[in-house]
Amino acid sequence: xxxxxxxxxxxVRSALSHLYDNAYLQTHPLTLRWAAGxxxxxxxxxxxxxxxxxxxxxxxxxxxxxxxDAARVYAVLTYxxxxxxxxxxxxxxxxxxxxxxxxxxxxxxxxxxxxxxxLLEARGAMTQPTPGxxxxxxxxxxxxxxxxERLTKAAQLDAVLLPAVVEGVCRLLDARLQQxxxxxxxxxxxxxxxxxxxxxxxxxxxxxLLSYGLDVLPDGATLQVSAGEAEGVVRVTxxxxxxxxxxxxxxxxxxxxxxxxxxxxxQALIAAQNGRLVLQEAAGDWSAEIALPTAQTPTIxxxxxxxALVDLFQRYLAGHRLVVQGATSGEAALAQVRQATPQAxxxxxxxxxxxxxxxxxxxxxxxxxATVPIIVCSVLREHDLALSLGANDTLVKPVSQPALLxxxxxxxxxxxxxx
Numbered sequence: 001x002x003x004x005x006x007x008x009x010x011x012v013r014s015a016l017s018h019l020y021d022n023a024y025l026q027t028h029p030l031t032l033r034w035a036a037g038x039x040x041x042x043x044x045x046x047x048x049x050x051x052x053x054x055x056x057x058x059x060x061x062x063x064x065x066x067x068x069d070a071a072r073v074y075a076v077l078t079y080x081x082x083x084x085x086x087x088x089x090x091x092x093x094x095x096x097x098x099x100x101x102x103x104x105x106x107x108x109x110x111x112x113x114x115x116x117x118x119l120l121e122a123r124g125a126m127t128q129p130t131p132g133x134x135x136x137x138x139x140x141x142x143x144x145x146x147x148x149e150r151l152t153k154a155a156q157l158d159a160v161l162l163p164a165v166v167e168g169v170c171r172l173l174d175a176r177l178q179q180x181x182x183x184x185x186x187x188x189x190x191x192x193x194x195x196x197x198x199x200x201x202x203x204x205x206x207x208x209l210l211s212y213g214l215d216v217l218p219d220g221a222t223l224q225v226s227a228g229e230a231e232g233v234v235r236v237t238x239x240x241x242x243x244x245x246x247x248x249x250x251x252x253x254x255x256x257x258x259x260x261x262x263x264x265x266x267q268a269l270i271a272a273q274n275g276r277l278v279l280q281e282a283a284g285d286w287s288a289e290i291a292l293p294t295a296q297t298p299t300i301x302x303x304x305x306x307x308a309l310v311d312l313f314q315r316y317l318a319g320h321r322l323v324v325q326g327a328t329s330g331e332a333a334l335a336q337v338r339q340a341t342p343q344a345x346x347x348x349x350x351x352x353x354x355x356x357x358x359x360x361x362x363x364x365x366x367x368x369x370a371t372v373p374i375i376v377c378s379v380l381r382e383h384d385l386a387l388s389l390g391a392n393d394t395l396v397k398p399v400s401q402p403a404l405l406x407x408x409x410x411x412x413x414x415x416x417x418x419x
Contacts, residue, residue, distance in 0.1 A: 009113040016053060016081040016109070020172040020207075022046055023179070033120065056115040057081065058200065060108065069107070076101055077108035082203065084171035157273060158414050159194040159295035159321065160202060162236065166225055169206045173214070180219050184210070185241055187226040194321075194416075195234050196295040197273045205269035205277070208262040209238060209288055216286050232294050239287035298343040298412050299323040303333045303359060304377070305351045313346070316401040320415045322408075330359035334366065341368040344411055346395070349378035357389060364390040373411035 011030050018024040025031050025046035034052065035045035057077055062070040075094060079085040085093070090101050163186070170177075170184045177183060195202075213223050222241040227234055263279060270277040275292040300322055302310050310326035317324055325342070327333035329351065336342075345363065349356035356376060363369045376386040377395040386394050393407055409415055 008117060009110050012053070012113040012116060013109050015049065016112070018175075019050055019053065019081055021175045023175075025049060030116075052116070052119065053112065054082070054204075056112040056119075057108075059115060060111055061200075069104075072096070072100075072104045073108045073111065076104040077112070078200075080105055082172070082200075083168035085168070156198055156413070157196050158199065159297075159416055160197045160199045161194050162192055162227060162234065163188045165199065165203050166206065169203060169210060172207065173210060176211075176214055180214060182214060182217070182220065183222045185222055185224040187224060189227070191229070192227045192234060193229055194295040195292040197275070197292055201269045201273055202292075205266040205290070208266040208269075209277070209290075212262045212266070213238060213240075213286060213288075216281070229294060234292050234294055236290040236292070237287065238290075240285055296343075297321050297323055299325060299340070300408070301325050301327060301333065301336060301342040301345045303327045303330065303345065303351075303356070304348040305329065306348075309348075313399075313404065316404050317408075317415075319417055320405075321417070322415065330354040330362060333359060334362060337363065337366055337369055337372075342372060344408060345369070345372055345374045346377050347374055347391070349376060349380055349382070357385075360386075360389050360391060375407055375411070 011028075015025065015028055015030050018028075022043060026042040028046070028049070031042075031046050031049045034049045040048075057074075060070070060074045060077065062074055072094065076090055076096075079090045079093065080087070087098060087101055090096070091098055094101070096104070166186055166188065170186065173184070210223065217223070217240055223238060224241040225236065225238050227236045229235075263277075267277045270290055270292070273292060275290060277288060277290050279288045280286070298321075300313070300317070302313055302324060304310065304326070305328045307326065307328065310324065314324045325336065327336055331354070333345075337345075347356050347360060347363075351359075356378065360374060360376065363372075363374060373392040374390065375393045375395055376382070376391045377397060377399060379397045381394075381396060383394045392411060395403060395407055405415065
């Protein structure tokens with residue numbers, strides 16, 4: 001029988017709208033269809049469908065340098081279904097009209113439905129489990145390891161704002177919190193710097209960690225999320241809030257506990273971001289600490305004898321979290337890089353006393369600049385010469401704002417807007 005794509009898209013839309021509502025997903029038609037022939041419990045079936053839908057969304061993730069329709073579709077779908085943002089919030093973040101947001105969201109839903117249809121057909125062709133067979137903890141761990149390998153290979157580390165990620169995860173858990181009479185107290189000071197992480201992996205790790213906390217703590221408990229920074233490391237602490245007690249009639253023991261797979265996944269995801277997750281658990285108490293490196297605000301060093309160009313580039317980049325510093329000579333530039341290494345250098349060629357080619361060679365002899373991207377910026381079109389002398393890229397004057405942003409994205413990755 002030919003699949004009704006419209007009906008499937010409608011089912012996918014409703015499932016994604018309640019992605020973290022276990023009670024809703026357990027009786028959803030997609031869960032029943034996906035779990036056909038499975039003898040695992042309804043909660044496990046709902047969790048498996050959720051993982052599958054998240055995987056479908058992640059497969060839509062475009063290449064880091066990609067722009068256009070694919071990037072917009074993925075961004076809208078992620079913000080709406082995973083981060084739980086409203087349509088209005090997505091409009092503001094992406095600078096799109098409401099009509100555009102809905103159009104991209106519909107494209108994303110259809111793309112997920114198309115993937116799910118292929119998976120359902122492949123699943124139907126597989127041998128069904130024998131009666132009485134259940135999904136073991138060991139098999140779930142094996143599946144988790146496969147998914148972790150796929151996710152960590154695609155990790156892209158960038159500056160990530162912790163408050164936005166934590167708040168988004170808590171919105172996703174709101175239904176579960178209400179069911180259990182629990183709450184999350186987010187106590188993140190404004191001074192906490194961005195962390196160097198993959199936003200998707202960090203969100204998944206926090207979601208697994210907080211979900212585990214909800215499972216092991218009694219009804220009415222409050223989880224507290226706090227953070228602090230020291231010596232270039234941000235430490236995020238998740239623990240039961242001191243003094244919070246369960247309401248009368250609340251369960252002393254939560255209705256279900258996980259087998260540890262969620263924690264293993266969270267630890268692996270954090271490790272893939274050069275971080276560490278440490279768990280401490282005792283009777284009636286539980287805490288976890290995540291340590292992640294901070295993300296420095298990238299500094300761009302512009303070497304040009306024309307101060308007006310420095311001012312122009314600062315205006316071009318004013319909407320992004322970047323620092324633009326200027327040096328009007330090679331000697332001044334070398335002094336600056338010896339004090340603090342920039343993340344990229346834009347170098348003019350036609351300068352008095354010492355031209356850009358000499359400065360380029362001098363910079364490459366500095367140990368701190370051995371791997372720093374150097375972009376030669378000149379009215380001359382000498383791309384091949386610039387590369388042969390050690391530059392990474394070129395810009396042709398006069399430089400437009402899009403051209404400057406494009407070349408910086410090539411070497412620095414995502415340029416984050418000023419919040």
